[in-house]
Amino acid sequence: MTGLGERLKEARTAKGYSLDDLQSITKIQKRYLSGIENEDYSMMPGAFYVRAFIKQYSEAVGLDSDEMLSLYKGSAMHEKLEEENAQLTPPMTRSRGLGNSRLNELFPKLIVALFIIVIIVVIWIFFQKNASNETGMDVESEKPITMDSNQPPAGNTDTDGGAASGEESDKKETTETDSEPEEVVKEQALTYVGTSGEDSTYTLTDADEFKLKIDTFGDTWIGVQNENKEELTPQARVMKKGETIELDVSDAEVVRIRVAVTSFADIYVNGEKLEYVANKSPQNIFIEYEK
Numbered sequence: 001m002t003g004l005g006e007r008l009k010e011a012r013t014a015k016g017y018s019l020d021d022l023q024s025i026t027k028i029q030k031r032y033l034s035g036i037e038n039e040d041y042s043m044m045p046g047a048f049y050v051r052a053f054i055k056q057y058s059e060a061v062g063l064d065s066d067e068m069l070s071l072y073k074g075s076a077m078h079e080k081l082e083e084e085n086a087q088l089t090p091p092m093t094r095s096r097g098l099g100n101s102r103l104n105e106l107f108p109k110l111i112v113a114l115f116i117i118v119i120i121v122v123i124w125i126f127f128q129k130n131a132s133n134e135t136g137m138d139v140e141s142e143k144p145i146t147m148d149s150n151q152p153p154a155g156n157t158d159t160d161g162g163a164a165s166g167e168e169s170d171k172k173e174t175t176e177t178d179s180e181p182e183e184v185v186k187e188q189a190l191t192y193v194g195t196s197g198e199d200s201t202y203t204l205t206d207a208d209e210f211k212l213k214i215d216t217f218g219d220t221w222i223g224v225q226n227e228n229k230e231e232l233t234p235q236a237r238v239m240k241k242g243e244t245i246e247l248d249v250s251d252a253e254v255v256r257i258r259v260a261v262t263s264f265a266d267i268y269v270n271g272e273k274l275e276y277v278a279n280k281s282p283q284n285i286f287i288e289y290e291k
Helices: 004-015 019-026 030-037 047-061 065-073 076-088 092-141 156-177
Strands: 189-196 199-205 211-216 220-226 237-239 244-248 254-259 265-269 283-289
Touching: 004 030, 004 047, 004 065, 019 030, 019 047, 030 047, 047 065, 047 220, 211 220, 211 254, 220 244, 254 265
Parallel strands: 199 283
Antiparallel strands: 189 199, 211 244, 211 265, 220 237, 220 254, 254 283
């Protein structure tokens, strides 16, 4: 025991706060607050959250948060949690390599598919032109030839009109067949890569932006960090049922979403719902954005 829990509890009592009062102020669950006072961190989601909880607790009861964190960092439990956290950190470069190798495998197939499409379009245009030329020749061969010196050739007006109509039809068909093929529009792909322990990795490709939306259906801890472990949410915390977070993380290369209870949170990436492949709680969702 470092005396950290006892000092926090004394400060809370001096303020006249119960654990329920402090839970309402800090939005930290009562069982986590009790664990901090007893210096029992076994139920905590991880070392990062222990530090965040101690900082919030200290500020709520009027103590110096840096001093309280120093007491915590001097404990053996802090070293143990930091070691476990380091073991859970996924190999970023390896995951990125897997994503790049998948893209390298798909690229030749896309080139071949585009080449085949171009050939089909060219053949179709060629046959359409031949068909229009044959139609024009048939119209000309079917024009009646009359030789009557007493009467003017019958049906001249209609014949000329038919010829003119045929020419306009040929021009229209030629214009339609000369149109260029439509450009292939790429759609974003949110691909599951793999799971290691509590960490599940996904890749986001062919997306012009990277926007997150998180909806909660029960009380669950939510925290979002970038590749530099910088917090992207206003504050990592326990989100209540019915809350929503929306973030634009287009500048990040890797985003880590810590979810304590996955069944209480839906994650959307540019409007597409992320499917939890691994049935784990808590779970770290890593999304690598390949721009």
